[in-house]
Amino acid sequence: MNIHRASHLGWCFGVRDALELARTEAASGPVTSLGELVHNPAVLEELRQHGVLTRHDPADIPTQRVLITAHGASRRRLADLNDRGFQVTETTCPLVHRAHAALDGLVRQGCHPVIIGQSGHVEVRGLAEDHPGCDIILSEDEVDALRERPLFGVVSQTTQPIARVHGLVARLRARFPASEVRFRDTVCQPTKDRQEAAVELARECDVVVVVGGPHSNNTRELVATCLAHCPRVHHVQGPAELSPAWFHTGDRIGLTAGTSTPDGMINAVETWLRQLAAAHAAPDTSDGLHPATRRAA
Ligand code: SF4
Numbered sequence: 001m002n003i004h005r006a007s008h009l010g011w012c013f014g015v016r017d018a019l020e021l022a023r024t025e026a027a028s029g030p031v032t033s034l035g036e037l038v039h040n041p042a043v044l045e046e047l048r049q050h051g052v053l054t055r056h057d058p059a060d061i062p063t064q065r066v067l068i069t070a071h072g073a074s075r076r077r078l079a080d081l082n083d084r085g086f087q088v089t090e091t092t093c094p095l096v097h098r099a100h101a102a103l104d105g106l107v108r109q110g111c112h113p114v115i116i117g118q119s120g121h122v123e124v125r126g127l128a129e130d131h132p133g134c135d136i137i138l139s140e141d142e143v144d145a146l147r148e149r150p151l152f153g154v155v156s157q158t159t160q161p162i163a164r165v166h167g168l169v170a171r172l173r174a175r176f177p178a179s180e181v182r183f184r185d186t187v188c189q190p191t192k193d194r195q196e197a198a199v200e201l202a203r204e205c206d207v208v209v210v211v212g213g214p215h216s217n218n219t220r221e222l223v224a225t226c227l228a229h230c231p232r233v234h235h236v237q238g239p240a241e242l243s244p245a246w247f248h249t250g251d252r253i254g255l256t257a258g259t260s261t262p263d264g265m266i267n268a269v270e271t272w273l274r275q276l277a278a279a280h281a282a283p284d285t286s287d288g289l290h291p292a293t294r295r296a297a
Helices: 013-026 041-049 075-083 094-108 122-129 140-144 162-175 189-204 217-227 263-281 291-296
Strands: 002-005 031-034 052-055 065-068 087-090 112-116 135-137 151-156 180-183 207-211 233-236 252-257
Touching (some): 013 031, 013 052, 013 065, 041 052, 075 122, 094 151, 112 122, 112 162, 135 140, 151 162, 162 189, 189 252, 207 263, 217 233, 217 252, 252 263
Parallel strands (some): 031 052, 151 180
């Protein structure tokens, strides 16, 4: 067995900076994050112990100070929180700000706004709330159901796979040949790097392990990308969810992780896999059991 790490994986600078700012803010008293600062239960628990609470509904915020996550928020939402007397700190990623600016610019040019992304996702909500009447699409059927407009302005959620985004823009142009479609590529570079590295990895490996929280959109997208190139893909939050039965002697095992997965969790999964590989390689452990399994037997 060989273990291969993707050339790009794990935390992006946007998540790292947001967490650092949250910890700095919490050092001077409890603060509430509106939404999950990072889609990883272990990291959220660590933040809670440092005084960073998480709430999803603005009506439930128990502190005077509020954090906006790296996914950002609409101007409406920020104004509402300020009007209600909260002290708001934005940890919004600069690449999310860039997506907001791109959409605002297209609307100023007279375009009908279209967002490629998940309609319930906090980043997409933040983009859409400032442009009532905009369309949110994620499938070719949704493109086909759009109303014709003379001028469309399209941006994307920062964590969408770029191939999907290009495909939907092409479909929009084909569906409305008389319309002009202006597209701004707002998929962030860390997402592109991780997606590209995941494709390479999945093509080269017999089985791929993707580490990340269950609510992390970019982790789920990495799983889907890997599945397009490798039939054996497993999404886990950490080593406790791995099963020795998923791996066979001689397998090339790929390892990748979403942008909200801490280095420590990736390393723990890699250590588990290396122990399993060593057990498969050792002559006296030909039962192929993971050391933890053998100890329990
Ligand atoms: S995934 Fe991209 S947009 Fe989101 S926080 Fe990371 S770098 Fe920023």
